[in-house]
Amino acid sequence: MIKLSPKLSQKLSYSILFLATILAIVPVVVIIFTIIKNGASAITWDFLTSMPKDGMRTGGILPAVLGTFSIVTCAISITLPIGVFAAIYLNEYTRNNLLTRIIKLAIVNLAGVPSVVYGLFGLGIFVMFLKLGVSVIAGALTLSIMELPVIITTARGALNSVPYSFREASLSLGVSRWQTIRHIVLPNALPGILTGTILSIARISGETAPILFTASVFYVPHLPHSIFDQVMTLPYHLYIVSTQIPNMPKKIIFGTALVLLIMVLTISFMAIIARIYFRKHRKW
Amino acid sequence: MRKIIDTVIETVIFICAILSIIFVVLIFGFLFKEGFAFFKDFGITKFITGKFWNPSSNPALFGILPLIVGSTLVTVGACVIAVPIGVMTALYISEIAPKGIRDILKSLVELMAAIPSVVIGFVGMITLVPFVRIFFNIPTGLTAFSGSIMLAFMAMPTIVTISEDAIRSVPWHYKEGAFALGATKWQTIRRIVLKAAMPGIIAAIMLGIGRVIGETMAVMMITGNAAHIPDSIFEPVRTMTATIAAEMGETVRGDMHYKALFAIGLVLFVITFIVNFIADLFLGKSKNK
Numbered sequence: 001m002i003k004l005s006p007k008l009s010q011k012l013s014y015s016i017l018f019l020a021t022i023l024a025i026v027p028v029v030v031i032i033f034t035i036i037k038n039g040a041s042a043i044t045w046d047f048l049t050s051m052p053k054d055g056m057r058t059g060g061i062l063p064a065v066l067g068t069f070s071i072v073t074c075a076i077s078i079t080l081p082i083g084v085f086a087a088i089y090l091n092e093y094t095r096n097n098l099l100t101r102i103i104k105l106a107i108v109n110l111a112g113v114p115s116v117v118y119g120l121f122g123l124g125i126f127v128m129f130l131k132l133g134v135s136v137i138a139g140a141l142t143l144s145i146m147e148l149p150v151i152i153t154t155a156r157g158a159l160n161s162v163p164y165s166f167r168e169a170s171l172s173l174g175v176s177r178w179q180t181i182r183h184i185v186l187p188n189a190l191p192g193i194l195t196g197t198i199l200s201i202a203r204i205s206g207e208t209a210p211i212l213f214t215a216s217v218f219y220v221p222h223l224p225h226s227i228f229d230q231v232m233t234l235p236y237h238l239y240i241v242s243t244q245i246p247n248m249p250k251k252i253i254f255g256t257a258l259v260l261l262i263m264v265l266t267i268s269f270m271a272i273i274a275r276i277y278f279r280k281h282r283k284w
Numbered sequence: 285m286r287k288i289i290d291t292v293i294e295t296v297i298f299i300c301a302i303l304s305i306i307f308v309v310l311i312f313g314f315l316f317k318e319g320f321a322f323f324k325d326f327g328i329t330k331f332i333t334g335k336f337w338n339p340s341s342n343p344a345l346f347g348i349l350p351l352i353v354g355s356t357l358v359t360v361g362a363c364v365i366a367v368p369i370g371v372m373t374a375l376y377i378s379e380i381a382p383k384g385i386r387d388i389l390k391s392l393v394e395l396m397a398a399i400p401s402v403v404i405g406f407v408g409m410i411t412l413v414p415f416v417r418i419f420f421n422i423p424t425g426l427t428a429f430s431g432s433i434m435l436a437f438m439a440m441p442t443i444v445t446i447s448e449d450a451i452r453s454v455p456w457h458y459k460e461g462a463f464a465l466g467a468t469k470w471q472t473i474r475r476i477v478l479k480a481a482m483p484g485i486i487a488a489i490m491l492g493i494g495r496v497i498g499e500t501m502a503v504m505m506i507t508g509n510a511a512h513i514p515d516s517i518f519e520p521v522r523t524m525t526a527t528i529a530a531e532m533g534e535t536v537r538g539d540m541h542y543k544a545l546f547a548i549g550l551v552l553f554v555i556t557f558i559v560n561f562i563a564d565l566f567l568g569k570s571k572n573k
Contacts (some may be wrong), residue, residue, distance in 0.1 A: 021389060086297075112491075117556075121311045239501060260402075
């Protein structure tokens, strides 16, 4: 075997690592580019605000957009308070004992459960056992449990970044522990929690598997009007139009994909902007 | 009055904290309840060792082996692609890339995680699948191979971000020591940094594997959904996740098929539990340094 000089082997290795990095990035660019290029022409005001017609082959995606919106809103309003409270417990109240370790292990596990298994669980407990049926609320509850570990982890990070001296100052004035958290720690951790929440919203907007059996259906002829309604959702609609319906006009598929992509990326982008803004205006 | 409010709120906080434990137990409980009923009716050995998955035949066959083979094949394929590329990317971003473009590269890699898996599946269907069919001259591009490629890129953000954290947390004096002995930067990266960051990198790989095994929508759209044991990676397969997602709609609630899908869910739950547990062990190891 030829022995390369250390200098040359460094140069060679750096080039290989650079190529690997390019390879890791290219697919993202290809995916976004393909969707935008082919989908841009499909997006009209009419596409966004009308019902699907003619077996989805013409018309718009309004019910799917509203369905996703209602499920995500419900899910986040369930998971946010629970997640923040759990994070407060882990960060402010407890020391490293057996119970905390079990809670942390449970969180790690919840984070690892496949999304389709959450779907099964939601079907078993919410749709069947609690008899909520296939509905917005059943889907939202399923998604909220799935997102719980993410919210807890980010909220904990935000609470943890509040300097300890803030708490000491408050406690030394005789303020109780909860009052300190409520008036000193939480307001200062809020930006971090908010950023994490926005990212969670983006993530659950694109989830399909957990709502497959719990909330989403093929077609609903009217717009959702209660949380006990079955709904159409954007990601499931994309799955249907791209795989289940023969002779589907490509334009509608790409248009649906683009709307979903724009929605998710805009929300993520908002989170990034919020993070930069809050970092600049931090009090410590 | 204040005291009472404090006590009430602190109780609520405590309940929210133990909810995570309750949910894990509930998930396991519900999967186990239906799965166990299925094992009792069908037989657990017939389920685990059965070579045929055919719920509509008479009698219905629920052998999970082809699905396990499908999941394993796709996962191994994805790892073979994603692990080297991911670790190299992490090394490049954390050690070599100029400061100015470091954050841009990192954001681009992480962007992949933000794209919904149906969107990735759809783009794979119209670009990758025909490419594989023509390039390898096979009857269909919906194969385990296509699924592996797609999943490799979906696991990339996990592998790169966590490996990068591990590489970056290698103490500076390790590197100083190597430089002082006259090692080049690359020799230091390869022999010192990579070794010191290994526990974190292994954790990253495990978490990536967890993500790949659990991925559903993209896999269902790309791997061809044929529940049989394939002869090669260029044949259609069906994973455990895709089977649940594709067939739940056809079942009658509470029948054998319905319970069988819960049994698959139970198997998936146990597998991901183990994978994530191992990842967590390595993550703890890498933080304790």
